[in-house]
Amino acid sequence: MNVSTGAGRLRSRASLATLALAIALISGPSYAAPSEPDPQGDQSIENIRGELDDLYREAEVATEAYNTADEKAAKQEKRLTSLREGLARTESRVDDLHDLAGAAARTQYRGGNLAATGIELLLGDHPDQALNEASQARQALRSLVNVSETQQTARMELSRQTDTAAKQLRELKSSRADKAEAKQKIEGKIAEAERIEAGLEKEQALKLAQLEKEEAQAAKSRWTxxxxxxxxxxxxxxxxxxxxxxxxxxxxxxxxxxxxxxxxxxxxxxxxxxxxxxxxxxxxxxxxxxxxxxxxxxxxxxxxxxxxxxxxxxxxxxxxxxxxxxxxxxxxxxxxxxxxxxxxxxxxxxxxxxxxxxxxxx
Structure with a gap:
């Protein structure tokens, strides 16, 4: 046997072995890769039941928050509607009083100056007419004062109602936001619970149902x-x-x-x-x-x-x-x-x- 030829064969075999080892290292082990973990696989039925109870419990707490916000919003909407109706009536009253004040002012102007009317009573040729005009002027003046005071009161009431309506609107918006937040939480918790239940194997679902029956039976003995x-x-x-x-x-x-x-x-x-x-x-x-x-x-x-x-x-x-x-x-x-x-x-x-x-x- 030629020594150089044998050495060449050995080197060739060593190269092949080295190549095979490198392929094996790159490819990894020959066994199959593990599958995705089962979310319920490492949990007992009791743990699964506890997780479901917690999720539905949180959904129920959020439901109460939703119902509270919904009831509050309904009352606020009703109150706001009533306030707006009252606001419209008060605005109309203020407008009417404004027109009435103008009419009273014009009547006073036509009645003339009360001091001048008094002189006419003493010196004029027609005291009866002057007396009548003085009476009208005094009545117009009293009406003007009354209308002005009523108008001021109405404007104050209008301002109060406007502030109240604005506050009620802010509270309504807050209740609607609370309601939307609770709704989102409810739907999230229910979806998570449904995902867990849908992922149960048939045997697990049967065990869960049996556990619920056993717990219901045990609850009877706790009734006092x-x-x-x-x-x-x-x-x-x-x-x-x-x-x-x-x-x-x-x-x-x-x-x-x-x-x-x-x-x-x-x-x-x-x-x-x-x-x-x-x-x-x-x-x-x-x-x-x-x-x-x-x-x-x-x-x-x-x-x-x-x-x-x-x-x-x-x-x-x-x-x-x-x-x-x-x-x-x-x-x-x-x-x-x-x-x-x-x-x-x-x-x-x-x-x-x-x-x-x-x-x-x-």
Missing amino acids: GPDAGGGTSTGTGSGGGGAKASGAAAQAVGFAMAQIGKPYVWGAVGPSSYDCSGLTSAAWAAAGHPIPRTSQTQWQGVTRVTLASAQPGDLIIYYSDATHVGMYIGGGQIVHAPRPGRTVTTAPAAEMPILGVVRPGV
Whole structure:
């Protein structure tokens, strides 16, 4: 074997080996690249449920802010319309008084100077005529003074109404801005929650539904109000101490129960959809006892009662910020509009942290 030829073959093989190694380093390892991480893959069902609850909770808080701003804006628009009507009437009155002041001034001018008229009374040939003219002049002067004072008062009122209307307009714009901000937040939170739910695998969705059932069952044992441990009542069923709903309360419960199956829509007050306070306010309005629109104003403005004395038709207010409400129907159950993606339904009254109970119609 030729030594030079062998050495050349060795160098050739070494070059090929070096080239192969370089290709391998450039290409990277031969195994497949990992796929995009599953957003729910490393989370337990309990964590997913907690995340969804937090998102829908934040959406509900924003819904209360939206409803508050919406109600405030509606009142401000009504007030502003009334102010503008009053402003127009006052402006017309000022114009009329201006014309009247001109007429009074012209009448005084025609009546002449009061001092000169007095001399005519003493020295003139026609004292009766002079007396009549003096009387007209004095009356015209008094009218002019009265008109001037009334005109000044009207102008002050016009200025006050103008300032009030301007302030009301600023407040209306602020309420509309608050409403738009809350709307944007609601839609963002709901979209995020829906994205998570849409990304669940079938098995995860089944586990989540099962977890919700188990938590609802556990909530029944936490109920410490009337009928604790009792069965679910109907719309006019038992309440505190087995009492039956009657009168307006029975009508309110009947209305709310008739809405079961209708979708939750934030900001809605019926008749085809509701949010939580939209349902309770519509129910009591149908019973002839209108109550405030939002759960927070229902908590603030409706008579409070103890949990132990809760009766069908009473409203149970939830969370420390009073941002959810349901109607007690007896048997430790409520009827309520729960959250986006759900429909009006019944649920254990202790399913959420209870703030207190209010009783409309008293």
